Amino acid sequence: MSKLALLGGKAAIDFPEGDMFKWPIVNQEMEAAVLEVLRDGNMSGTDITGKFAAEFAAWNGTKYALAHSSGTAALQAAMFAVKLGPGDELICPSLTYWASAVPALSLGAAVVFADIDPDTLCLSVESFEKHITPRTKAVVVVHYASYPADMDRIMAVAKKHHIKVIEDVSHAQGGYYKGRMLGTFGDVAAFSLMSGKSFAIGEGGMLLTDNQEIYERAILWGHYERHSEVSEAVKGEAGGLPWGGYKYRMHQMSSTVGRIQLKKYSAEIAEIDQAMKRFWSQLRDIPGLRWCYPEDSGSSKAGWYASCAFYDKDKFQGLSLNRFFAAVRAEGVPCHTGINRPLHRHPLFTSWDIYGHGKPTALVNLPDGTDLAALTGELPHTDRAHSRVFHEPWFKHYREKEIDRYAEGVRKVAENYEELLPGDTQTEETTSGWALTRRRS
Numbered sequence: 332m333s334k335l336a337l338l339g340g341k342a343a344i345d346f347p348e349g350d351m352f353k354w355p356i357v358n359q360e361m362e363a364a365v366l367e368v369l370r371d372g373n374m375s376g377t378d379i380t381g382k383f384a385a386e387f388a389a390w391n392g393t394k395y396a397l398a399h400s401s402g403t404a405a406l407q408a409a410m411f412a413v414k415l416g417p418g419d420e421l422i423c424p425s426l427t428y429w430a431s432a433v434p435a436l437s438l439g440a441a442v443v444f445a446d447i448d449p450d451t452l453c454l455s456v457e458s459f460e461k462h463i464t465p466r467t468k469a470v471v472v473v474h475y476a477s478y479p480a481d482m483d484r485i486m487a488v489a490k491k492h493h494i495k496v497i498e499d500v501s502h503a504q505g506g507y508y509k510g511r512m513l514g515t516f517g518d519v520a521a522f523s524l525m526s527g528k529s530f531a532i533g534e535g536g537m538l539l540t541d542n543q544e545i546y547e548r549a550i551l552w553g554h555y556e557r558h559s560e561v562s563e564a565v566k567g568e569a570g571g572l573p574w575g576g577y578k579y580r581m582h583q584m585s586s587t588v589g590r591i592q593l594k595k596y597s598a599e600i601a602e603i604d605q606a607m608k609r610f611w612s613q614l615r616d617i618p619g620l621r622w623c624y625p626e627d628s629g630s631s632k633a634g635w636y637a638s639c640a641f642y643d644k645d646k647f648q649g650l651s652l653n654r655f656f657a658a659v660r661a662e663g664v665p666c667h668t669g670i671n672r673p674l675h676r677h678p679l680f681t682s683w684d685i686y687g688h689g690k691p692t693a694l695v696n697l698p699d700g701t702d703l704a705a706l707t708g709e710l711p712h713t714d715r716a717h718s719r720v721f722h723e724p725w726f727k728h729y730r731e732k733e734i735d736r737y738a739e740g741v742r743k744v745a746e747n748y749e750e751l752l753p754g755d756t757q758t759e760e761t762t763s764g765w766a767l768t769r770r771r772s
C-alpha cells in the first residue's frame with residue numbers, strides 16, 4: 332500500500348482549510364462603506380477617490396497619486412506620461428502579466444523583451460543593459476511575484492543611459508527594497524489593485540510619482556474631469572478632452588474599500604509574512620526545494636502575492652515538477668505550478684498586424700529592416716521558468732499548528748518521491764497561461 336495520497340494512500344491534510352486562504356478579508360466597515368456609496372448614488376464621483384489617492388501617496392511617501400480604473404490603465408498612463416511614443420522602444424521582462432508591456436503598442440512604441448534573473452524572477456540587470464539601443468525610452472520593472480527587483484543596479488543603468496523607469500508594483504504593494512518602499516525608486520509607478528492581488532479592492536489601479544509633469548500628463552491622458560488642476564505649461568490649449576481618448580477614473584465602490592483596506596493592510600501582510608516564513612522554516616532542509624526570499628536586510632515580499640519557490644528535479648532523480656506537485660496537492664496542500672507564459676513568444680509581439688499597417692504592429696515606427704527577433708534574442712531563464720517554479724500555499728493567517736501540518740504534507744512527498752517515479756510521464760507544464768491569477772473553479 333502506497334503512502335502517498337496520489338497513489339491511494341491517506342492524505343496528510345485531514346482538516347478543512349476554513350478561511351486560511353480566503354482573500355481579501357472583508358470586514359463590516361467595508362460592507363457598510365460600499366452600501367453608502369451605492370445608496371448615495373456616488374459611484375462615479377471623485378471625492379472619496381481623491382481621499383484614497385492622497386492616503387495612498389502618504390503611505391508610500393510620494394508627492395502624487397492618481398487613482399485609475401485598473402492597473403492596466405495606470406500602466407498605460409505611466410507610459411504616456413514619460414513620453415513613450417512612436418519610434419521609441421520600451422524594455423520589459425518577458426515574464427510578467429501582459430499589461431506591463433502591451434499598452435506600449437497603442438502608443439506607437441515597440442517592446443523589446445529582456446530576460447529575468449533566475450534567482451529572483453525579476454528583470455536581469457545584465458539583460459536590461461544588453462537590450463538598450465539609442466531608441467530605448469523607458470523600462471518597466473516588475474517586482475515579480477512579490478519579489479523586489481534589484482533597484483540599486485537597475486536605477487544606475489537607467490541613469491547612465493537616460494532611460495525612464497516605470498515600476499510595476501502590481502505584485503508587491505507595501506513591499507520594501509533595502510528599507511525603502513517599492514514604487515518610490517523609478518520616475519513613476521503603477522499598481523494593480525484588482526481583487527486577486529495583495530492590495531485587493533475590486534477593479535482599480537494607482538499611479539504614483541514625485542514628478543509634477545508626469546502626474547499632470549497622466550491626468551491629461553485619462554481624467555478629463557480634472558484638467559482644471561493641470562498647469563498651463565503642460566496642457567497648453569488642449570485641456571478639457573482626454574488626450575488618450577480614455578476615461579480612467581476609479582469607481583468609488585472600489586476607492587471606499589481601498590481607504591479601509593489601507594488601515595488594516597500593514598497588519599494583514601505582517602501576519603502573512605510571519606505565516607509564510609514559518610512554513611518555509613520547516614522545509615529549508617529539503618534538498619531540491621528552495622524558497623525565493625530577499626535575505627538582505629530591509630527587503631520584503633510584502634503580501635507574498637503569487638509567491639514563487641524553486642524545484643530542482645535533479646535532486647529527485649529527474650521527477651517532473653508537475654508530478655511532484657500533483658502529489659503535494661493530493662495530500663491537501665495547495666502548491667500550484669504554472670506561471671505567466673513568456674510574452675516574447677506571443678504573435679502580438681512577433682507577427683500580428685493589429686491596426687492594419689500591412690506589417691507587424693510591433694515593427695511599426697521602427698526603422699525599416701529592423702529584425703524584431705534579433706532585438707529580443709534568446710531569453711533562456713524566461714523560457715525555463717515554468718519547469719522549475721512553483722507557488723507555495725498563500726497563508727493568510729498565522730496558525731502554527733495548521734501551517735506545520737501543511738509543511739508536513741510537502742515533506743511527506745519529498746521523503747517518498749521514489750514512489751512517483753514509475754508513473755512520471757514528464758509532461759511539461761500545461762496550466763501556465765497569460766494571466767497569473769487562477770480562475771475560481
Ligand SMILES: *Cc1c(COP(=O)(O)O)cnc(C)c1O
Pocket residue numbers: 401402403404406427428430431473499501502522523524525534535536767
Ligand atoms: C494584475 C497586473 C497588472 C494589471 O492590473 P489590472 O488591475 O488587472 O488591470 C499589471 N501588471 C502586473 C504585473 C499584474 O500582475
